[in-house]
Every structure is written in structure tokens, then in C-alpha cells.
Amino acid sequence: MTIALEARNLRKQYPGVLAVAGVSFAVSEGTCFGLLGPNGAGKTTTVEIIEGVASASSGEVYYYGEIAGRRFRQEAGIQFQNTALQDFITVRETIEMFRTLYERQADFDEIVEQCSLGDLLDRDNRKLSGGQRQRLLLAVALVNRPRLIFLDEPTTGLDPQARRNFWDLVQSIRAGGATILLTTHYMDEAQVLCDEIAIMDTGKIIAQGSPEKLLQQQYDGLIIELPITDLTSDLEGIEHTVLDNLGIVEVQTTDVSASLQQLEAHVSNLNQIKIRQPNLEDLFLDLTGHSLRA
Numbered sequence: 001m002t003i004a005l006e007a008r009n010l011r012k013q014y015p016g017v018l019a020v021a022g023v024s025f026a027v028s029e030g031t032c033f034g035l036l037g038p039n040g041a042g043k044t045t046t047v048e049i050i051e052g053v054a055s056a057s058s059g060e061v062y063y064y065g066e067i068a069g070r071r072f073r074q075e076a077g078i079q080f081q082n083t084a085l086q087d088f089i090t091v092r093e094t095i096e097m098f099r100t101l102y103e104r105q106a107d108f109d110e111i112v113e114q115c116s117l118g119d120l121l122d123r124d125n126r127k128l129s130g131g132q133r134q135r136l137l138l139a140v141a142l143v144n145r146p147r148l149i150f151l152d153e154p155t156t157g158l159d160p161q162a163r164r165n166f167w168d169l170v171q172s173i174r175a176g177g178a179t180i181l182l183t184t185h186y187m188d189e190a191q192v193l194c195d196e197i198a199i200m201d202t203g204k205i206i207a208q209g210s211p212e213k214l215l216q217q218q219y220d221g222l223i224i225e226l227p228i229t230d231l232t233s234d235l236e237g238i239e240h241t242v243l244d245n246l247g248i249v250e251v252q253t254t255d256v257s258a259s260l261q262q263l264e265a266h267v268s269n270l271n272q273i274k275i276r277q278p279n280l281e282d283l284f285l286d287l288t289g290h291s292l293r294a
Contacts, residue, residue, distance in 0.1 A: 002029040003065070004148055004179040005050070010059035012045050019045045020056075021203035027196075032170070032180040034190045037200035038288055043183055044152075046200070050181070051078055051150055063148070074104055077146030079137050081153045081183075085125040092121040095139055102144035115139040115169060131162030138169060149173065151182045155189060167192055187280040197280075201288045211280055218286065219278040221254035224263070226273045233266045243285075252278075 005027040012020040020042045027033040037043040048054035050061050052073065063072040085094060095112070099105050112118055115135045120128070128136060134154060141149055151170065155163040163186070170193055174180055184190055190197055191211050198208040207214055228247050238259075241250045253259040256275060264270065 003027070004029040004063070005033075005181065006062040007046070007050055008060045008062065010046060010049055010061070011057045012042070012049060012054070013057040019203055020049065022059075023200070023203070023205055025198050025205060025208060027179055027181060029179050030174070030177055031195040032174055032182055032193050034182045034184065034194035034197040035200065036184065036187075036190060036197055036284065041200040041288075042203040043200045047150065047152060047181070047183060051076070072148075074102060074144065075146055076148045076150065077141035077144060078150040079134075079141040079152060079154055081156065083137055083140075085133070085136070087126055088124065090122050090124060091117055091128070091136055094125060094136060095143060098140045099143040104144045106143055106145040111139045111142050114142070114172065116165075129162075130158050131165065134158060134162070134166055135169065138166075142173070146178060148179045148181070151180060151184075153183055153185055156185060163189070187284060191280050199284060199287055207283075207287055214283055215278055215280070218283050219252065221252060222256055222275055223278055223282065224251040224253060224256065224259055224273060224275055225249070226251075226263070226267060230267050230269045230272050232268050235263075235266055238262050238266075250282075 003026045006025070008024050010020050010023045011018070023042070023046050025033070035043050035047060045054060049056045049059075050068075052068065061068040063075075086097070089097070095108065099108065112121065115138055117135060117139060120132055120136075125133075125136070138154070141151075154170075155166050158166065167189065170180065180193075182190070182193060194211060196208070196210050197214070198205045200206065209217070226249050228242065228244075228249055231249065235249070238251060241252075243250065251259055251263065260270075260273070263273070267273070
């Protein structure tokens, strides 16, 4: 498979802090690669180095086998986490303005249709809802017909329906052959959109692979959840995890029936017990000791 983007031993040293400590990974063409990490893990700095926004202390970024340079800048699209749109101009004027900045220009009507902006073209940027604004920012990232697209926490602050609508847009873009590098604070988003993820902590990648592969490597069995408030006694002799911030006790098990029998003597209300598959949130917490939103 063709490698679209490769980071080789990226390092970023600030006075007294090594923010990125030798990060390397490769992104295959036409895939969605997720870079995840708690605040302070170094993922934002890593992405900024790859985008060319920040310089590396050492290491290289390759785009289709060559050092990322002019071709990369012309063929990459970026949706930053925080972007200030020009006030007092319309959606139409915003898209047209950004298109003029590139030699490669996407068809205006195609962008509008792809990002569902047809009814908003004459609306002032100041009057857009959160979801509409994110769709416009995605359109701005697509004005140069990018082969590689950076999406930096694109659905932060959106309501659940707007998030899912945005996922549909991303999936349609990827279906068109684009390569995507995504950072997100939503584990369900990473699980839905990403073919491969890399989890960062303390400036390093601590796990990498497909979501399914990483979960299979880390877990065997199911997870039983129950509220801490339903415990009538200590779970002595039962291996468990207490998530104080969520008020939940978790028991990982390969034998649900046996575990429920053990728990019965320690729980006041069995009706509150939930049984579920391990997910990326569990994996992230176990590997880093942090919730992704921490």
C-alpha cells in the first residue's frame, strides 16, 4: 500500500521540556489515521510539526516519499481546531477567497454540495450555528482538492446530531480517495472513522494499530459495570477497577455468570448492573491513566 505521509523520529525540545520524544508513524493512502492523547501528551505539537506550523528540533516529515515541501503545502488541507472566520462576509465569499490562495482549486459547486452548504451561501459567517461553521471550515480545507486532510478535533462543541452529520461528511471525503489525519477527544468518533490509531503519552506513541486489533490485544472477555453507591461491602477477592470520577466500579471477566454470582453478595441492586464490550475509552484509560478528556 502506498504511504502518503510519514513522520520519522520527530522531536521537539522546549526549555526544560521534551514535548515530542521521537515520534514515528506512517499513514497509508486513502485511510483515516487517528492521533489520540490526553492534554499535554504532545499530539498537538506533533501535528503542528507535520503541518508545517511548528518546526521540529529534529526529525523529518515525508509526503509520498519526499521531504514535505511545496507539493505538500499545495496538496494538503487543514481544518484547525480554532479558526477565526472573517466577519461581515458570506459563506460564498469565504470559500471563494480561500480558493484563490491555491494553484489547485476544487470546483466551487462540488465543495458546496459535498459540505451541504447550498442553503447557506448568502449567510454572514457570524450567523452560522456550530455545525454549520464546522461544515464551512471543512469546505475551506477542501478548496485545493487536497490529497491529504488534517482534521484537528473537528466536532468539539457540536451536539450529537451535528457530530454524526459531520462523520458522514468525513466518510464521504475518504470514500473519494483522500487520506485523513484526525485528532479527536471522542473515542466513539475514533472508533467509527479511523482505520488505525496511535495513542500518545508523555511525548511518545505508546500504542498503535487498528482499533479492533488494539482491543483484542488488551482485553479478553467482557466488562461488568455497577454504580459505586450500590456496593454494600468491599469487593475483597474480586479484581476490579474503581472510576471515582464516574462513580462506577468495573469488573473485567471471561465468565459473566460466575462474576455475577460473586458480586451478588456485595451489591444492593442488581438491576443497575451493565455488561458491555471493552471499548477505546477503556483502552485509553488503561494505557495512559487518564480519561481522553482529562
